[in-house]
Amino acid sequence: MNTLSRLEQANDNAAAFWLAQARAHGWQSSTRRGWTAVRCARTPDDPHRFVVTRPYAEPAAVEEELVAVLDAWATVRFTVEDPYGGLDLGHLGADRTSVMPVMTREPGPVEGATAVLPAVSEAYGGGSLTVDEALDGDTFAQVERAVVDGFPLPNRQPWTRGGALPEQLLGDPGCRAWLGRVDGVTAGACLTFDDGRATGVYWVATLPDQRGQGVARAVLRTALAHAHPDRPATLVATSQGEPLYRTLGFTEQARTCWWTRAAVDD
Missing domain, CATH: 3.40.630.30 (Gcn5-related N-acetyltransferase (GNAT))
Structure with missing residues (x-):
């Protein structure tokens, strides 16, 4: 039986959350082996989202698959979350805009939390x-x-x-x-x-x-x-939030690279 790593669980959860948003909004989505894509469309210039979920041996092959979806969806703006750091999407006009820790917390009680709500x-x-x-x-x-x-x-x-x-x-x-x-x-x-x-x-x-x-x-x-x-709990931390998450028991599993293309040159 294959056991998912904590990083893979975090990646899968992020992809599943984007798919839930796609269902709620009525957006198109695509799930492939190793990554998930959502055609976000709140507005015409909404960036499409790609989440890489598994390690890859050949970054060029992943990039080729992404390009095929970009072309099929006529994508202008996009964000790609790459927790393995091997992609280079600069040739697509994208900038590496963020490198943030993927963090997880092991199951267990939360100190100071109350048993009843509110x-x-x-x-x-x-x-x-x-x-x-x-x-x-x-x-x-x-x-x-x-x-x-x-x-x-x-x-x-x-x-x-x-x-x-x-x-x-x-x-x-x-x-x-x-x-x-x-x-x-x-x-x-x-x-x-x-x-x-x-x-x-x-x-x-x-x-x-x-x-x-x-x-x-x-x-x-x-x-x-x-x-x-x-x-287990998972999240991607901003620099402002990371100290808080560590005090609540979260530990870093990897640093995810975000590639963002804001527009396509004419």
């Missing part, structure tokens, strides 16, 4: 910080707003409901959303996606006026404790 902290700046699961459309819209304005996602600003994360995602059995509020006002959020093997953490965000007060820690700690703590 999780409540009374120590937040004299107010009350609560974290709960978003179970309806209105609450999920607040999660979306926190992600768009707090992560942030500049291409989705100003925030419009459903423009980045459609409510249909709540109907996917793997997707869950978590909302942090201070005295009832939205402060931060994240999403998790469980694919049966691992639980991925995505878009951990805090609104600008609430940063530096422990909102992200509270949201992530609650999500980890309530979204299948019996499975």
Whole structure:
């Protein structure tokens, strides 16, 4: 029996989360041996997404397969996540824009997390910080707003409901959303996606006026404790988030390279 490495589990979860978004939006997708592609189409200039999921012996062969999809989809803009670092897409007009750690956390309890929801902290700046699961459309819209304005996602600003994360995602059995509020006002959020093997953490965000007060820690700690703590957790860390993730038990498995083409020269 083949046993997936933690890195492969993280890659598979990222691909599965993009496929869930494709289903929610009604986008075209393609899954091949070793990578997954999603034809994102929120707007005509939305970058298409490619996630490499397995090691490859011949980068040129992978690049050739990617080009075939780019041509078939008439792709203008794209982002390729390559956790193995062997691709060079400069000849396609792409720039290597990010190198970020892929991190995983082993299954187990989360220190300081509460057993019931909402999780409540009374120590937040004299107010009350609560974290709960978003179970309806209105609450999920607040999660979306926190992600768009707090992560942030500049291409989705100003925030419009459903423009980045459609409510249909709540109907996917793997997707869950978590909302942090201070005295009832939205402060931060994240999403998790469980694919049966691992639980991925995505878009951990805090609104600008609430940063530096422990909102992200509270949201992530609650999500980890309530979204299948019996499975490994995975994420890709930004430089701002990496120190927090390490304190919660995440360790680096690899550094993923992101290649992005913003436009094609005339």
